[in-house]
Amino acid sequence: TRSTRPQRLLKAVKQHATRGDPQSVISAIDHFCRHREWAMNVGDEKGCILDSVVSELNPEKVLELGTYCGYSTVRIARLLPPGARLITLEFNPDYAVIARQVIAWAGIEDKVQLVEGASEDWIPRMKEHFGIETFDLVFLDHWKDHYLPDTKLMEGCGLLRKGTVLLADNVICPGVPDYLEYVRNSRSYKSCYFKSHLEYTRAEDGLEKSVFLG
Ligand SMILES: O=C(NC/C=C/[C@H]1O[C@@H](n2ccc(=O)cc2)[C@H](O)[C@@H]1O)c1cc([N+](=O)[O-])cc(O)c1O
Numbered sequence: 001t002r003s004t005r006p007q008r009l010l011k012a013v014k015q016h017a018t019r020g021d022p023q024s025v026i027s028a029i030d031h032f033c034r035h036r037e038w039a040m041n042v043g044d045e046k047g048c049i050l051d052s053v054v055s056e057l058n059p060e061k062v063l064e065l066g067t068y069c070g071y072s073t074v075r076i077a078r079l080l081p082p083g084a085r086l087i088t089l090e091f092n093p094d095y096a097v098i099a100r101q102v103i104a105w106a107g108i109e110d111k112v113q114l115v116e117g118a119s120e121d122w123i124p125r126m127k128e129h130f131g132i133e134t135f136d137l138v139f140l141d142h143w144k145d146h147y148l149p150d151t152k153l154m155e156g157c158g159l160l161r162k163g164t165v166l167l168a169d170n171v172i173c174p175g176v177p178d179y180l181e182y183v184r185n186s187r188s189y190k191s192c193y194f195k196s197h198l199e200y201t202r203a204e205d206g207l208e209k210s211v212f213l214g
């Protein structure tokens, strides 16, 4: 039977990237998605904005909602200081199989914990299961209609502290109107928009950075 796109993406990583070199994994995926098959990675243009937010914040505890093939997982983890941890949630077991291999190929698996399941099931368990008090950074890149309910759930579970940064992908395309309205109008957030383009295309898209004020 025909291979899947994530399987072909992983093959491109193994063929063109150097084991243990996260940048080469990122470049191999971007090349594959730009010249072979589009895939829903945050991509190189929005990825640079993600990099700058991570580098400025220097987070110890990061949560990623939506691993997919692990592209943004590698982008974030490669910038984390020693001892920092990234927990990434992936719902689709087939994607998780690919992402684990991409993360391993990049050589950053000791900073990453990939957890399989639904965000609404795992968010309430972060404290008792992973010993997490609060997150310093959350990268939202999963199902767009889950951004808002999961944000309210993280608030309710006390996983956000004064200064926690939420960084949301796709706030224009495909768009997350209810989430955007919430973080831009809530007195609990200071929000700003980083205009960019949908990965590997000329369509507009961007990232919304929202600082939780407590
Ligand atoms: O739809 C998009 N993303 C949905 C991502 C969903 C991912 O999150 C996981 N998940 C993990 C945990 C959960 O609880 C639920 C799902 C899913 O199993 C999937 O791996 C999207 C679409 C476009 N686009 O141009 O069409 C561009 C983008 O950048 C996008 O991110």
Ligand SMILES: [Mg+2]
Residues within 6 Å of the ligand: 040, 041, 042, 141, 169, 170
């Ligand atoms: Mg996305």
